[in-house]
Amino acid sequence: MPKIDPVNLASPEFKANAYSIYARLRAEEPVHRTTLPDGRVLWLVTRYEDCVAALKDERLVKDWTSLGLELFGADNERMQLERHMLNMDPPTHTRLRAIVNKAFTPRLVEGLRGRIQTIADGLLDEVQGRGEMDLIADYAFPLPIIVIAEMLGVPVEDRYRIRAWSDAVVGGVPTREKMERVGTRLKEFKDYILAMVEERRRAPREDLLSALVHVEEEGAGKLDEKELLSMVFLLLVAGHETTVNLIANGVLALLTHPAEREKLRADPSLMKTAIEELLRYDSPVETATFRFAREDVELGGAVIPKGDVVVVVLGSANRDPELTPSTEALDLAREPNRHIAFGLGVHYCLGAPLARLEGQIAIGTLLRRMPALALKVPLESIQIRPSLLVRGPVALPVSF
Numbered sequence: 001m002p003k004i005d006p007v008n009l010a011s012p013e014f015k016a017n018a019y020s021i022y023a024r025l026r027a028e029e030p031v032h033r034t035t036l037p038d039g040r041v042l043w044l045v046t047r048y049e050d051c052v053a054a055l056k057d058e059r060l061v062k063d064w065t066s067l068g069l070e071l072f073g074a075d076n077e078r079m080q081l082e083r084h085m086l087n088m089d090p091p092t093h094t095r096l097r098a099i100v101n102k103a104f105t106p107r108l109v110e111g112l113r114g115r116i117q118t119i120a121d122g123l124l125d126e127v128q129g130r131g132e133m134d135l136i137a138d139y140a141f142p143l144p145i146i147v148i149a150e151m152l153g154v155p156v157e158d159r160y161r162i163r164a165w166s167d168a169v170v171g172g173v174p175t176r177e178k179m180e181r182v183g184t185r186l187k188e189f190k191d192y193i194l195a196m197v198e199e200r201r202r203a204p205r206e207d208l209l210s211a212l213v214h215v216e217e218e219g220a221g222k223l224d225e226k227e228l229l230s231m232v233f234l235l236l237v238a239g240h241e242t243t244v245n246l247i248a249n250g251v252l253a254l255l256t257h258p259a260e261r262e263k264l265r266a267d268p269s270l271m272k273t274a275i276e277e278l279l280r281y282d283s284p285v286e287t288a289t290f291r292f293a294r295e296d297v298e299l300g301g302a303v304i305p306k307g308d309v310v311v312v313v314l315g316s317a318n319r320d321p322e323l324t325p326s327t328e329a330l331d332l333a334r335e336p337n338r339h340i341a342f343g344l345g346v347h348y349c350l351g352a353p354l355a356r357l358e359g360q361i362a363i364g365t366l367l368r369r370m371p372a373l374a375l376k377v378p379l380e381s382i383q384i385r386p387s388l389l390v391r392g393p394v395a396l397p398v399s400f
């Protein structure tokens, strides 16, 4: 059985070997029990069928407070940003998701195509003369954060501050100690969001933030202030921490699979299946967020006791040979592709249509405008970001 040291789940060593460790876990102990330094038990679910079952299982709930559990100690400040849909179960989840659902439908998102293309071109214009860039800092990070900031009406210039706050949440393994450390950063983030909300209360604009403030002001239990702050927090974090990795992991996969890249360059009509395959092959969200057993739950031969944390490893499920033949190979024309990179069930990614569009435009534009794109450093030197939740390189130096 592979040795899984839970402290190291987010370490560079674990990240570098994650896929081979997952393959052994799927074969030898598909639902694996591990313990965090603070004593919290985590169950890693690694097989495709078990992951699908877990994501649909109503006994695995998101709202830990409903089970009387404390996730972040007595950190009240953090709780002000935690009352969002991804931490809720129906019916609260249903109510919160319905408020923003319309803004993220494929039809509405399609209306952003022209603007996203302009942003992609603008970012490449800035680096074109240099002949090299860090694909993350210069392209994969700014693109999605500019898009979500513009939708919400958050100043685009604040993107580096938002990134630092967001990094505090997403980096590392969420132990109690880590949560106490990030408390201060989260208080700043909360105050920042609150100030924008107060500004919109005084002077509404034509943006999603004003629309959300309007829903809050309507009262009738539709959206309280904590839920409003948490919603903006979730959209800002989920709206960029993920797509940045789709673009970066996607480009890296293409650079290391020249024949597939050439196929896509020669036939851009492959772009849709290509994005699905890139999402599967190196999934931007490596593990789904924590789920909590409401009662003892049997899964994949293990019994998960009431109150324990279940971590559905999407990145492992998507490499499981049960899902599709030759999962270790990159096949941009793969169809069907039933990957679960966007999760499944009621929490299925709200931003999936937007992420797909951003991915198609970002990668398509890059291949078209920079046909000589190449890695500037040896592949082995690329570090994967230390995070339990997301998966993507820290930096990706390229020349073109």
Ligand code: HEM
Residues within 6 Å of the ligand: 085, 086, 087, 097, 148, 234, 235, 238, 239, 240, 242, 243, 246, 283, 284, 285, 288, 289, 290, 314, 340, 341, 342, 343, 344, 346, 347, 348, 349, 350, 351, 352, 354, 355, 356
């Ligand atoms: C490639 C990019 C993306 C990937 C791989 C991704 C992945 C995911 C996954 C796996 C979940 C479910 C997590 C769980 O069940 O624990 C999720 C939920 C969510 N995502 Fe995304 N996401 C992406 C982009 C976006 C974007 C651009 C937005 C824009 C706002 C977004 C907003 C959300 C929200 C609000 C939820 C919570 C939905 C709910 O609880 O009902 N995501 N995402």
